[in-house]
Amino acid sequence: MKISTKGRYALEAVVDLSYHAKDELESLNSIANRLKKSKNYLEQLFVLLRQNNIVVSIRGSQGGYRLAREASKITAGDVVRAVEGSLAPVACLENPDVKQCCSDYEKCVTRVVWKKMMDEISIVLDDVTIQDLSDCFDKMNKENNLEYYI
C-alpha cells in the first residue's frame, strides 16, 4: 500500500513553493531544479493543484505560481487529495455506489478495518499544514547555517 509519486512530489513542491515564493511568483523551473524533479511531471501535478485551488498561476514572461491562500490554511491532505484523488485503501470505500462491488458490504468486517486505516491517513494529513512543513524546512536551514559557523 503506497502513496504514489504524485502525492509525494506534489506535497514537496507545494512546500517548496510556499517557502520560496514569499511575495513574488515562483517559476516551475526553479521548483523543479531545487527538488531535482522533472519539470514536465510537476507541470501535470500543478494543473491539478490549480484546478483544486491550491495554487494560482499567472501567465506571461514574469509569470509563475503562488499559493492560492495562506500556507496555514492549506493542509497536506488538501494537496495529496488534489493529485491522488481518493485516499481509500480499497475500492469499496471510494464511492457510495460500491455496494454493488460486494454482496456483503453492510456486514463486511474487514471493510471496517480498511475504513479505520483510511481515517488514520486522513487524521495525519489533515493535521499538518503547508505552513508547518515550510517552518520545519526553515528551521532545518537555520540549523544548517549555524553548523557552518561553529
Place this chain on the structure above:
Amino acid sequence: MKLSTKGRYGLRALVDLTVHSSKGHQPLAQIAERQNISEIYLEQVFATLRKNGVVKSIKGAQGGYLLNVEPANITVGKVLRILEGDLSIVDEKVKSDSEEKSVAQCVYKNVWEKIDKNINELVDSITLEELVEDYKKNHGMLPHMYHI
C-alpha cells in the same frame, strides 16, 4: 494508494475460516465459495499463510485448512505484513533519500512517518478474534448457537 487483493482477500478468508472452523477444518473450495473469491487465488494466499505458521493444512480428499494460532493471539497487522510486506506508505528508498536536509525530509518526518506509525499501531491493535466476534454479531450468529 491501494492494498493488494492478497491482503484484502487473505484477511477475509481468515475470518471466514475462523468462523467456520468450529465445525472442523475447512476445504478451500468452501471458503472461496462463501467469500466469492477464486479458489486458485486463495490457494496462493493460503500457501503463504501456511509457510508463516498462521494456518495448517490437512491433506487428503477430505482435507482443508485449520487455523494454527489462537485468534486472540494473531493481529491484523501480522496477517497483513505476511501478505503485503511492510505496511509503510512510502518506499524504503524515500526514507533513506530523506535523510539529507531537505523539504523531502520535513515531509517524511511530519507526514509519511506519522501515517506509518498510526497505521501500524492500528492494525496491531486489532486481533482476528475481534473481527470474528464482529462477523458473528453482524451475521446474527449469537454465541448460544454454538451449543445447539
